[in-house]
Amino acid sequence: MQVHPIHYSERHAALQGKRLIAFDLDGTLIDSVPDLAAAVASTLNELGLSAPSEMEVRNWVGNGAPVLVERALTWALKAAPEPALLQRGYDVFMEHYGAAPNSLTTLYPGVTQALQALHQQGLTLVLITNKPERFIEPLLRHFGLLDYFTLCIGGDSLPEKKPHPLPLLHAARHCQVPPEACVMVGDSRHDIAAGKAAGFTTLALPYGYNHGEPIESSHPDLVLSSLTELLATPLKTPGID
Ligand SMILES: O=C(O)COP(=O)(O)O
Numbered sequence: 257m258q259v260h261p262i263h264y265s266e267r268h269a270a271l272q273g274k275r276l277i278a279f280d281l282d283g284t285l286i287d288s289v290p291d292l293a294a295a296v297a298s299t300l301n302e303l304g305l306s307a308p309s310e311m312e313v314r315n316w317v318g319n320g321a322p323v324l325v326e327r328a329l330t331w332a333l334k335a336a337p338e339p340a341l342l343q344r345g346y347d348v349f350m351e352h353y354g355a356a357p358n359s360l361t362t363l364y365p366g367v368t369q370a371l372q373a374l375h376q377q378g379l380t381l382v383l384i385t386n387k388p389e390r391f392i393e394p395l396l397r398h399f400g401l402l403d404y405f406t407l408c409i410g411g412d413s414l415p416e417k418k419p420h421p422l423p424l425l426h427a428a429r430h431c432q433v434p435p436e437a438c439v440m441v442g443d444s445r446h447d448i449a450a451g452k453a454a455g456f457t458t459l460a461l462p463y464g465y466n467h468g469e470p471i472e473s474s475h476p477d478l479v480l481s482s483l484t485e486l487l488a489t490p491l492k493t494p495g496i497d
């Protein structure tokens with residue numbers, strides 16, 4: 257079957273005058289919790305502790321891998337873990353997650369089409385995640401998204417991570433785009449807080465991970481139901497219904 261490209265007429269109103277779009281990764285482009293939860297479960301089992309459900313892990317994602325491991329250990333022990341156990345837990349988690357970062361992970365609907373169209377429209381796309389940097393490239397490559405991004409920043413790439421504005425300001429400076437021409441697209445309050453602090457326009461997606469809270473509580477500039485909403489009306493390809 258022949259697949260026809262979809263052509264989009266204009267940019268979404270929220271993108272008028274914008275030159276750079278920063279995307280969050282987990283909960284925005286990819287539903288990564290199934291693999292994160294499996295790695296957390298294997299980690300706790302290896303340490304002789306009981307494993308949490310995927311639902312529990314979903315609410316712990318957002319502040320990077322060290323905090324995810326700390327939340328998991330605190331849940332299993334019902335107390336704050338000692339620094340040595342925390343370090344061991346982190347090392348074991350990185351091994352397990354690194355061995356299978358994309359077995360159960362899926363792309364959210366419309367992600368590829370949206371990135372492709374925005375890239376074609378000449379916008380600079382960057383990725384800003386709190387996930388450790390080493391996982392970014394293999395995941396983006398696996399899903400065929402790597403070439404859309406000019407720059408990728410992980411949670412351990414710079415001295416500060418989201419909700420701090422540093423990674424966003426670093427990306428804007430690196431790409432020579434003023435913050436007022438930049439947009440942050442994300443699923444969590446950390447994306448929105450970082451975006452506001454950096455002077456970016458903030459767009460939120462409600463389907464990801466936000467510690468169990470509605471993303472509207474963070475007062476983003478706009479909430480979209482999916483990334484395809486970032487695209488303006490599709491133009492009909494001549495001769496195709
Ligand atoms: O790794 C996390 O905790 C969250 O990653 P994200 O910033 O891509 O949502």
Ligand SMILES: [Mg+2]
Pocket residue numbers: 280281282283284318442443444464465
């Ligand atoms: Mg996220």
